[in-house]
Amino acid sequence: MTQPSTPKAAKPKPAKDAPREPKAAERILTTAGELFYREGTRAIGVDEIVSRAGATKPTLYRAFPSKDHLIAAxxxxxxxxxxxxxxxxxxxxxxxxxxxxxxxxxxxxxxxxxxxxxxxxxxxxxxxxxxxxxxxxxxxxxxxxxxxxxxxxxxxxxxxxxxxxxxxxxxxxxxxxxxxxxxxxxxxxxxxxxxxxxxxxxxxxxxxxx
Amino acid sequence: MTQPSTPKAAKPKPAKDAPREPKAAERILTTAGELFYREGTRAIGVDEIVSRAGATKPTLYRAFPSKDHLIAAxxxxxxxxxxxxxxxxxxxxxxxxxxxxxxxxxxxxxxxxxxxxxxxxxxxxxxxxxxxxxxxxxxxxxxxxxxxxxxxxxxxxxxxxxxxxxxxxxxxxxxxxxxxxxxxxxxxxxxxxxxxxxxxxxxxxxxxxx
DNA sequence: TCCAATACGTACCGGTCTGTAACGTTGTCA
DNA sequence: TGACAACGTTACAGACCGGTACGTATTGGA
Missing domain, CATH: 1.10.357.10 (Tetracycline Repressor, domain 2)
Structure with a gap:
């Protein structure tokens, strides 16, 4: 049943040379960057960042010690x-x-x-x-x-x-x-x-x- | 009993040409100005302003419709x-x-x-x-x-x-x-x-x- | 003497902020 | 199979946010 070419790929299959999809921490950083630049860093809360990045606060705080460090990054x-x-x-x-x-x-x-x-x-x-x-x-x-x-x-x-x-x-x-x-x-x-x-x-x- | 010159003035006695002591709203504005300039307006909360000005929040909000308007002033x-x-x-x-x-x-x-x-x-x-x-x-x-x-x-x-x-x-x-x-x-x-x-x-x- | 206006304080509201704890899930590699 | 890394879920802590309902003291005039 498991044909070599499955119509729907069960695994995302990294494919080595294919552009890997960004990890959560990266998404958080890029999303934060856009929001920070547009509105200012004080105007944007961590909740909004993680929600727009499709991530969660614990993930943010596992990658960055604090919001200030995220800003620094x-x-x-x-x-x-x-x-x-x-x-x-x-x-x-x-x-x-x-x-x-x-x-x-x-x-x-x-x-x-x-x-x-x-x-x-x-x-x-x-x-x-x-x-x-x-x-x-x-x-x-x-x-x-x-x-x-x-x-x-x-x-x-x-x-x-x-x-x-x-x-x-x-x-x-x-x-x-x-x-x-x-x-x-x-x-x-x-x-x-x-x-x-x-x-x-x-x-x-x-x-x-x- | 009410002598012309009372040892302890019961009334503050405006004295017309004496420098009137600033009203609470003025104190709030000047205090807010110092704090705003030094730290930035987003960094300073209304609580800190009124407490340093020796006033209270209702006094602030009677003189200014909102914090943003205080900033504008x-x-x-x-x-x-x-x-x-x-x-x-x-x-x-x-x-x-x-x-x-x-x-x-x-x-x-x-x-x-x-x-x-x-x-x-x-x-x-x-x-x-x-x-x-x-x-x-x-x-x-x-x-x-x-x-x-x-x-x-x-x-x-x-x-x-x-x-x-x-x-x-x-x-x-x-x-x-x-x-x-x-x-x-x-x-x-x-x-x-x-x-x-x-x-x-x-x-x-x-x-x-x- | 009483009243109304002025000027202010006490106490509190609901919401939002950053940050954390505890635990479950998934995928990977050996 | 089992260890591990990466991430999500839920819930919460504690402080702080802007803003307000309501009570009170003082004052000047009728």
Whole structure:
């Protein structure tokens, strides 16, 4: 009776190279991520997360020690995602830090006008949790320090007169895009970011008038 | 028996010109403001507000229809405070919009390094409440639109080539200062804001090379 | 002297929050 | 067959949430 080809597969049959269906803990993390980003981490309770993820609270708490740690894991993922697209933009112009940064601003401006855009999850989390020891805030602060460092490295590579100042100014523009997009929507000041970045880079690298 | 000067005043005796002691509703608003700014509005419950204000919940709810409206009232006050110091900075340089804006950046940079600085309450509230119809968010959005308009007015007055673009770029810097101060503390990128603003204004008003 | 308005407190409501305990079920691999 | 991992089910704890029904003291005026 057990034919080789059963019409209805009794076992899900992992099939090795087939895309395994995500485990409960993964579903929880991705579902939480979507909800956290859209509504903010304080606005979403664990009950809603597990119910939407098709899981249960004990499963959540077996995978994450607390909601705060789930938030931290979500932010880690966001940070990795940031670096992926930051370095992708930089990769378009090897050896040309000016063009690399401008490519990033291009990408940023494009993202900031997409529907549902709500800025940088890590920045938002730092606003939501002012307490210095919150696990989520720690992830955010570390990430932003890394970004500051990366920008400095690039402004040094372009021989800016004051690379640290230029990097910080660019960082201000980036963070400004993040929050002002939430305030103003698609027609906000974010569209001015790339031009401003260009002008600042220009001002810092233009040959000094004798 | 009722002498004109009683040793112990039975009545508090308003005394007309004496500084009246604040009513419970006022105490609630100011106390809520401090707590909201320091910890965020979602982190503070009404119980803590009234207990620290030496009042009770019914008093709160007689003065404000809901916690959200209390938040909105707090943000209104913050907005007024902003305009007070914005126009104070502008008032130092009548008729000179460039100097007015730079004076504001001076003031902003000074504030951003003060202990306990946590950025702009209105920006923070917009991050905390993405829902478009939240009373607090409405106050924030309106305020920021007003700021954008005011900046445009000033960049027009300085005959910038692209006044709207310049105003938006300045706004990005301002919002960047607000959030990055929370991320990085007193040694953050905020110190680069004034120089960047100066460079951008310069670039937008420098006589065009023929 | 009495009344009405004002200003406030006591005590409580139902609901939601994060987090946990105890136990059952299923699939896998040796 | 048996051990183990992964997950679900149910129920609950304890704190905290925003919000309210109702009682009370004080005051100013008729």
């Amino acid at each position: 979500y932010l880690e993922g966001q940070g990795e995602g940031f670096w992926t697209y930051f370095e992708a933009a930089a990769g378009k112009h090897p050896g040309d830090p000016k063009a690399q940064i401008l490519a990033f601003f291009d990408e940023l401006g494009e993202r900031a006008t997409r529907p549902g855009y709500r800025g940088c999850a890590l920045t938002n989390a730092a606003v939501e949790y002012p307490a210095a020891d919150h696990p989520g805030r720690l992830v955010s602060v570390e990430h932003k320090q890394g970004l500051r460092e990366r920008l400095r490295q690039m402004t040094k590579a372009m021989d800016a007169r004051k690379p640290k100042k230029l990097a910080d100014a660019l960082l201000l523009l980036i963070e400004g895009v993040y929050v002002s997009s939430q305030l103003f929507g698609p027609d906000g000041p974010a569209a001015a970011a790339k031009g401003a970045a260009q002008a600042l880079i220009e001002a810092h690298t233009r040959p000094e008038p004798e | 707090y943000l209104e006050g913050q907005g007024e405070g902003f305009w007070t110091y914005f126009e104070a900075a502008a008032g130092k340089h009548p008729g000179d919009p460039k100097a007015q804006i730079l004076a504001f950046f001076d003031e902003l940079g000074e504030r951003a390094t003060r202990p306990g600085y946590r950025g702009c309450a209105l920006t923070n509230a917009a991050v905390e409440y993405p829902a478009a119809d939240h009373p607090g968010r409405l106050v924030s959005v309106e305020h920021k639109q007003g700021l954008r308009e005011r900046l445009r007015q000033m960049t027009k007055a300085m005959d910038a080539r692209k006044p709207k673009k310049l105003a938006d770029a300045l706004l990005l810097l301002i919002e960047g200062v607000y959030v990055s101060s929370q991320l990085f503390g007193p040694d953050g990128p905020a110190a680069a804001a004034k120089g960047a603003a100066q460079a951008l204004i310069e670039a937008h008003t420098r006589p065009e090379p023929e």
